[in-house]
Amino acid sequence: MKKKMAVIGFGFMGVVHAKNILLNETLELCAIIDNRKNIFDGIEKTGNSGSLDLPVERLKQVPVYKSLEECVAKDKPDAVSICVPLFMHYELAKKALTLDLDVLLEKPFCPEIEQCQELIDLANEKNKILMVAHCIRFAPAWEFLADCIKDRRYGRLKLLSTTRMGGEPTWGVWQDEKIKKTCGGSLLDMLIHDIDFVNSCLGNSDDIKINLKSDEYWELCFGYNNDNTKVSIKGGFLHRHSVFASEYAATFECGSIRFNSLQPGVIHIGTDSGPELVNISGDLYSNELNYFSNCIESRKKPEKCMPHDSMKTIEICQKIRNSAPQ
Ligand SMILES: NC(=O)c1ccc[n+]([C@@H]2O[C@H](COP(=O)([O-])OP(=O)(O)OC[C@H]3O[C@@H](n4cnc5c(N)ncnc54)[C@H](O)[C@@H]3O)[C@@H](O)[C@H]2O)c1
CATH class of the missing domain: 3.40.50.720 (NAD(P)-binding Rossmann-like Domain)
Structure with a gap:
């Protein structure tokens, strides 16, 4: 039934x-x-x-x-x-x-x-x-990246750069100034996706820095000194009605992979053997x-x-928020 x-x-x-x-x-x-x-x-x-x-x-x-x-x-x-x-x-x-x-x-x-x-x-x-x-954990392009990080098919991950930007939401609760203040801004609305993803793939970062914060735009850097890996997470709210896009570029010891949601369905790979395209399909939700x-x-x-990981993601966001310049 x-x-x-x-x-x-x-x-x-x-x-x-x-x-x-x-x-x-x-x-x-x-x-x-x-x-x-x-x-x-x-x-x-x-x-x-x-x-x-x-x-x-x-x-x-x-x-x-x-x-x-x-x-x-x-x-x-x-x-x-x-x-x-x-x-x-x-x-x-x-x-x-x-x-x-x-x-x-x-x-x-x-x-x-x-x-x-x-x-x-x-x-x-x-x-x-x-x-x-946390829908990004179920997004085919991001699952592909997670698999590459885990199985090291291109070697160890050296650098991951993600961006997630779009116009400030204009619908539903975002129209109510009082409720809008309780939504946690772009950190909890947008960047949380990347923070949760990175946390799920790489675990605890011992070194989190805010490189830039301007209103609802953030540039974060996560360091993993045990593995000498760096992660850059950028993004936030642009002017209302700006197009949404999320993107990643990951560089491993023997290759790089890139994805942009404005070109869904394809991942670009570059290795010493040349460029390669991987087609992906499926809906994250x-x-x-x-x-x-x-x-x-x-x-x-x-x-x-696991909900415990989702709680950890909240904890990281709180630390970032508390150390942000006012
Ligand atoms: N995963 C994603 O990609 C993604 C994208 C956008 C929003 N979200 C999340 O989804 C959640 C909802 O966001 P949204 O953009 O859909 O908001 P929304 O304002 O569009 O919709 C919220 C709905 O909840 C209803 N509601 C409010 N209080 C209620 C109550 N007590 N009982 C019953 N209904 C109630 C409202 O009437 C409204 O229809 C938020 O947690 C947000 O962070 C996730």
């Missing part, structure tokens, strides 16, 4: 999760929970790349509730995908775990380390799956959802994206 999954928060990311649940063969989208009126208004303009070809008519047939309690009382789900603003992550994830539901929680985990730890403990106590949706659905089906912890 299909597992019943509800989406809480039907905004920019919620529509992507809802669409992918509809497409997943082992899940049933049993409910949408949002406290906003008229959640389908303007839906054709909502969502990021993952919301292309939204099955709007099918989504409109899904029961809509104003609260999780109401949804659980009427249509008990097995799991929820929580896609609400950061300041609501802790409260809603705690509520869902307390109600014995498995939880996929959008990144960033929670604003405070203590909140992250409490949710991890609660998930363990309740024997529930808790995964923070559906990969992420499929991985989570396998975890809830098999009752296996999300080894590829």
